[in-house]
Amino acid sequence: MSTFQLSPRHRATLPDTWLVTGVAGFIGSHLLETLLGADRRVVGLDNFVTGTTANLEDVRARVLPEQWDRFRLVEGDLRSLENCRDAVQDVDVVLHQAALNSVPRSLLEPDKVIDVNIGGSANLFRAAGDAGVSRVVYASSSSVYGDVSTVTRREDVLGNAMSPYAVSKRAMEQLAAVYQGIYGIPMTGLRYFNVFGPRQNPDGPYSAVIPRWIRTLLAGDAPVIYGDGTQSRDFTYVENVVLANLLAATRPAQGPGAPATFNVGTGHGTSIRELFTLLRGALADHHADVAAIEAQSAPPRQGDVASALADLGAVGEALAYRPVVGFDEGLQRTVSWFGGALVGQGG
Numbered sequence: 001m002s003t004f005q006l007s008p009r010h011r012a013t014l015p016d017t018w019l020v021t022g023v024a025g026f027i028g029s030h031l032l033e034t035l036l037g038a039d040r041r042v043v044g045l046d047n048f049v050t051g052t053t054a055n056l057e058d059v060r061a062r063v064l065p066e067q068w069d070r071f072r073l074v075e076g077d078l079r080s081l082e083n084c085r086d087a088v089q090d091v092d093v094v095l096h097q098a099a100l101n102s103v104p105r106s107l108l109e110p111d112k113v114i115d116v117n118i119g120g121s122a123n124l125f126r127a128a129g130d131a132g133v134s135r136v137v138y139a140s141s142s143s144v145y146g147d148v149s150t151v152t153r154r155e156d157v158l159g160n161a162m163s164p165y166a167v168s169k170r171a172m173e174q175l176a177a178v179y180q181g182i183y184g185i186p187m188t189g190l191r192y193f194n195v196f197g198p199r200q201n202p203d204g205p206y207s208a209v210i211p212r213w214i215r216t217l218l219a220g221d222a223p224v225i226y227g228d229g230t231q232s233r234d235f236t237y238v239e240n241v242v243l244a245n246l247l248a249a250t251r252p253a254q255g256p257g258a259p260a261t262f263n264v265g266t267g268h269g270t271s272i273r274e275l276f277t278l279l280r281g282a283l284a285d286h287h288a289d290v291a292a293i294e295a296q297s298a299p300p301r302q303g304d305v306a307s308a309l310a311d312l313g314a315v316g317e318a319l320a321y322r323p324v325v326g327f328d329e330g331l332q333r334t335v336s337w338f339g340g341a342l343v344g345q346g347g
């Protein structure tokens with residue numbers, strides 16, 4: 001797995017101490033690895049409901065011992081204001097990644113998703129404001145666009161929300177604006193588009209499509225395509241998300257009226273059916289029996305959008321963000337990492 005590399009100029013602009021919520025999760029662990037690799041101090045907050053100690057151990061194996069010693073873990077919950085206050089103590093920048101993700105999960109467990117994503121975020125924003133942190137960057141989602149009729153999503157055009165998860169992320173954005181007004185701390189939201197990469201959880205009913213399909217194919221089973229498979233997604237490799245977080249955390253202060261939320265994607269789409277073909281082909285290069293597997297079809301899932309691509313105009317102008325890893329390269333890296341990890345577990 002390739003670690004995201006900072007330029008010497010950008011590395012020099014990084015504040016000293018960071019809080020990463022959801023640090024034991026997929027994206028959080030990549031942020032941790034990058035920041036420790038840049039010799040920064042990191043506090044991590046996680047309750048290990050979706051994060052894993054295995055992710056943290058993987059990071060530990062990839063950084064120097066003296067870099068790992070700069071990490072402090074707070075095992076706690078966003079819904080505890082006391083835990084949030086402990087985590088933000090003496091922190092310069094907060095990178096808020098912790099959430100209960102997944103549209104299907106939110107349809108079955110809306111109370112839990114809303115409690116964590118809205119109530120927990122309110123606690124964190126309040127604690128950060130009281131502690132006087134210099135900046136908060138938080139993970140939003142492309143789900144906030146809802147039923148927008150255009151395929152390309154632009155930050156200033158929102159449709160009707162299609163799931164409790166989308167509602168929770170839209171509310172998080174509104175809360176951030178409120179707390180920014182109260183405390184005067186810049187709060188920047190990043191609307192992620194279908195992030196994928198190493199360490200993403202392949203198990204369970206709420207896992208993302210790419211790691212879930214990799215595990216399914218390696219087990220010799222047929223993945224399920226919901227709908228006709230023509231719907232496209234802006235699959236975004238995790239290193240692009242790491243870059244966006246660091247750019248947002250270090251950008252110059254913006255004047256009144258500047259956008260507070262930005263898309264993070266590639267601007268390019270891949271259909272679900274094309275994704276299946278590409279994944280099957282990449283895995284078949286190392287596991288020949290995968291080549292004969294065909295996908296199953298199922299009705300569309302409630303709450304899913306037809307197609308969604310990120311407009312990168314605003315984030316490019318405000319943050320100088322450009323994707324550093326394209327879909328094809330990212331998919332190869334992901335297949336290679338998961339192939340080795342899952343085969344090592346027995347498939």
